[in-house]
Amino acid sequence: LKQDKLSAKxxxxxxxxxxxxxxxxxxxxDAQGFLRKWRFKLGPIYRVxxxxREFVVVSHAEGIAHxxxxxxxxxxxxxxxxxxEAAGDIIPQHFDQVLFGKLASLALRTFSNRNVPRLAPVFNRQLLRNFNSFxxxxxxxxxxxTNFxxxxxxxSVCMSLWGPHFPIDSFADFQLxxxxxxxxxxxxxxxxxxAVQARKSLKAELGKYLQRASFGDKDEVEEDVYGATEIVEIIRSSNLPSSDQQGVFLGFMFALHSNSIRMSTWFMTYLLCDTSVWARLRDEVDLAIxxxxxxxxxxxxxPPHRIGGDTLPLLDSALKEALRLSVAAVLMRRVTQNCELPVNDIDSVKVTEGEYIFANGCAINMEDDVFEDACSFRVDRFLKNESHKSAPVSAFGGGAHMCKGRDFAMYEMKMFAILCLKLLDISIENPDGSSAEGQSPKADYVYPTPVFFPKELFVRIQKRRDSTA
Ligand code: HEM
Incomplete structure (x- = not known):
């Protein structure tokens, strides 16, 4: 087929x-508007x-899959x-690819659906404590x-993974x-x-934790904490200087929390901005319990497989819909040797060593010719088995580097929403105090990360009034 192709352009x-x-x-x-405008002007593959940095933006399903x-x-x-490296302040030459590879494959095991039940008790208990305080x-x-x-x-994630010695009061630094x-x-x-100061002080805290954590001491801690002791052990037993160990730990923490928090914020914003969606989901949760x-x-x-399609189908569909809408650009790749990207069955485009490729998920997920009324949040879109021209581009990427924490991330986002629906009354406001109900969530400042930053909104939270839960 390749020989039949016209020469690459x-x-x-x-x-x-x-x-x-x-x-x-x-x-x-306006990242989405920008990507759309240039796709229509220049076609599915263009440079920006x-x-x-020079990016080659790829905006068609075949190209993204490739x-x-x-x-x-x-x-x-x-x-x-x-x-x-930037999150953990690691000098690029010090970044240990082998160590990161080990951590990534360990993450796949630690965060798999099989292992989630080990993390769930502490995760859920801590989530409830936080809800009480908020x-x-x-x-x-x-x-x-976003703070909530x-x-x-x-x-909740830190407690379930790293145990009670972990400095969970470090969230403000992480957020910066x-x-x-x-x-x-x-x-x-x-x-x-x-942010530079926050990174320094969080690394210092992580350093103390790495020195202090003792995982064999069953008298001191409950048995079900420390879901990810192996990850800490691998970092500690590496030959890296302590500052780089802290940096690797912080980099891992970034992968662990950053996208989950942002994606969960999108998900909750969609639910909170539409009171009828909230009411329907609340009914579903009440009925399921x-x-x-x-x-x-x-x-x-x-177990995680029971919290989804069969037991809470509308919630499942709502999360899929939020994931579809919140994907910015899923993949970033650097070209290591000159090659070609397919434009269609016949044409291809040359890309050159050193260029970056940016797979534009919005071009599939946000287009009306793929999903009817694509830019709207339709809570039951994935419930009715509507036919779509293409499956959405996954927020978790694909291929060999597909997200290693995806099972746990799905569990976190679902549990957070379920517990809010069951236990809390939450109203949502704009920064000026006006109600944000009825609004469509908007992206704020954007950078090529997998998930856009949602615009800042505020909430008032109280215990649910019509429930005995
Ligand atoms: C909603 C939450 C999350 C989203 C949307 C997300 C998305 C992604 C994406 C798009 C990638 C890159 C895929 C690629 O370049 O091909 C990725 C990689 C990765 N993610 Fe996630 N992620 C999330 C949560 C998590 C969590 C909770 C963890 C747990 C540690 C995690 C660990 C990783 C790791 C280790 C990689 C690197 C995989 C590799 O290079 O082989 N992610 N994630």
């Missing part, structure tokens, strides 16, 4: 007159210059590594939605790093002082 380029930054501002202003499969073995995912003002105080979700998930990741990645652009599950406790201890 060069992809068209978006010209920008801004040196080094290139199309950065236009992209950040953003912050000192990038994920990488049949010519000519692409590397080291952009992901660059993000982890609802203690009875809705009088308002909190940022971020703090709750960060605490996460929200400044684009500036940490491009330090030439005024280093973000607070009592029929599918004997009690809330039974649901909390159910």
């Amino acid at each position: 060069t992809a068209p380029t978006i010209h920008s007159f801004v040196p080094w930054l290139g199309s950065f501002f236009e992209f950040c202003w 210059h953003i912050v000192g 990038v994920m499969r990488d049949p010519q073995k000519s692409l590397t995912n080291d952009f992901n590594t660059t993000i982890l 609802s203690s003002s009875g809705g009088r105080e308002r909190v940022s939605l 979700i971020g703090q709750s998930l960060y605490n 790093i996460d929200s400044n990741i684009s500036r940490l990645l491009s330090p030439m652009l005024f280093p973000p002082r607070k 009592g029929t599918e599950f004997e009690s809330l406790e039974a649901l909390l201890s159910a």
